[in-house]
Amino acid sequence: YVSLNSTSPNNSFLIIEKPSPDVTYEIHQDGSTYTLNFEQEEEIPVINNTPLNIQLPSGIRLSDISSEDNYHKKQISIFIKGDHRAFFEQNPIANTYENVSNIKVSYSSSKGTELLINTKVIQGFQYTIVDGKLQVTIDRPNAIYDKIIILDAGHGGRDPGAMKGTTKEKEINFKVLNEYAKEYFTNSGIKVYYTRVDDTLIALADRAAFAKQVDADFFISLHCNSATTSAARGTSVYYSSINKSKTSSGLTSSILANTLVNNLSKSLGTKNLGIIDKGFVVVRDNSVPAVLIELAFLTNPDDLSLLTSSTSQKKAAKTIYDTVASLFEAYPTNR
Template identity: 40%
Template structure:
């Protein structure tokens, strides 16, 4: 529904008498829904200031004829609305697809100023400024132009987060409540792809590595921290890189995004950060060698496959699964600690890897175990038995090792767990056929890849809903 245009002559005259005040064609007050305007400028402009629908500003016009040889497109839509998830979305669209590679934007997070430039674009909405007095994040929107370009300048609350997406016909900007734990200034020229993060969760730390020598930058722009769980932030130089070490009071997950010149890091309990979480358990370790044969130790084979080799897949940027390992070195970890660790990291699954052994060398083959005492069906529809069956089938289909089936056993790490849990006996270290396979580097790598892909597929089939 169109709002009535209220011509407030006494306010216009009063503003003019103040001197030095520029009267823009449109000044919208979202609080009063009153519009002060020159009626001659209303032609072709559509407004919808229905606050009850969350629309704060609605300009959508059919542009007049313009020189299409000179301009690639015309800016004809400026639309700001509140969303159901407490965000604000500003849409700036043109009447045709401009050269999106030439669209540019810049954000000054300190001052809360966002500038978006449409090159070779006709300004169909006209020169104007909108003051939004009851808007949560956006304070003003102004549109200016010269003979070639149209520029939209937005002022917003500096403490909010913004996300700018370039679309086929312009920009879509989302303003949302700031929820970051750390704000880190990024050196000029550094891209997100160049940042390397390493999670030392067992020490309640993580490290962000940025290429270049930038310690002096962080003396000038100190890292801002807003989360009380952070106990320390240390900037050091390591070779030709800068390392930012973040310490927390307890095990935490983290994620980071870029906004303009800053990196925003969110720190929280793992389940609030990651969509899918698995604990990977390399059987035995330290003084506990496990089974042995011909100088090979079970603890070392387990660790190499599920930690050293599997990390490449689970820690890759494209991985959809966050993995935590019950042990990260050759250290003895008790069975109770292994089972308890799943609850500590908010895990969704627990997968333990072992090698079998028998006095008879003719015993060969792979087995996957689950505990009957820990086989409840989760809210996702997954149970330990289903997890065991799916992992067994993948390994049987992709590895050249005979199957001895899915079996039940009340192993400690299975029955004392709180999530769907399985134990894989990949093969017999004592076996006359299995030994050469499970000690083969190529076979170990293939096994690690299939464990990762199997777990990723399970999460696809039984999504956590996070």
């Protein structure tokens, strides 16, 4: 609404109604021309670290929702079956978390509608449906998960590790932990963070520092051994006495190492070489109890046969999982 009014032959004034009460304005003069600019103040969501309460399309159940923790990218993906982009345009998601940078909505035919939550640091999360809304809780990993470990597949990228013919240590390490062990740990109640999620070389110091970023309870690195003689064989587990960290229930690196070497050598039928105190970076410079497994020797014919067998690889993965689960029973986190 605009109205021109006069109070005398030499005085006039305009009455201009603002589009809405919360609109602000500025007047700019350029010679005899005046420009009036209106601006709608954007509503800034309140960031108070309360759970995200996301309005859902009608009929969506918990079984229609899945998630992926892409922690290496600091991203949480929540997938809802179907294409609901239009719904979320009409019902935008309000961010209530200081450590959440933004939330983006997209769609793919294979996964459905994706709610991509970008975080400033690695965060744990859980979700449920309350009163028809998707409630997403985001916090430090140890505030979300009762049990947290790191599995570190040794070597990677341009570093193949030990080799025997075309057999590369880095590939065995990755297959045992990131493929076979992952099957056991999924939906087990034990949260696993993997230092590498593909064939990438990660600095040793970064692997060790990862434990503090994710509030891990302990750290397990997997390797395969080699020697100048084919007679060397067996399983050993390394720890560092310099690393004196222990869990709230008293689990130490040496206890972790001793339990693993006994269980692995027994299940695989390898020679038990015991535990060895040595200052490898990933065990020495760690903030939590940490061990490095040397599963067997690539340079020994019998050990090599075991290391390249999918049956034995799966057995090693299952033993690592069973050992971790039993240690959490014996040394609870009390979270």
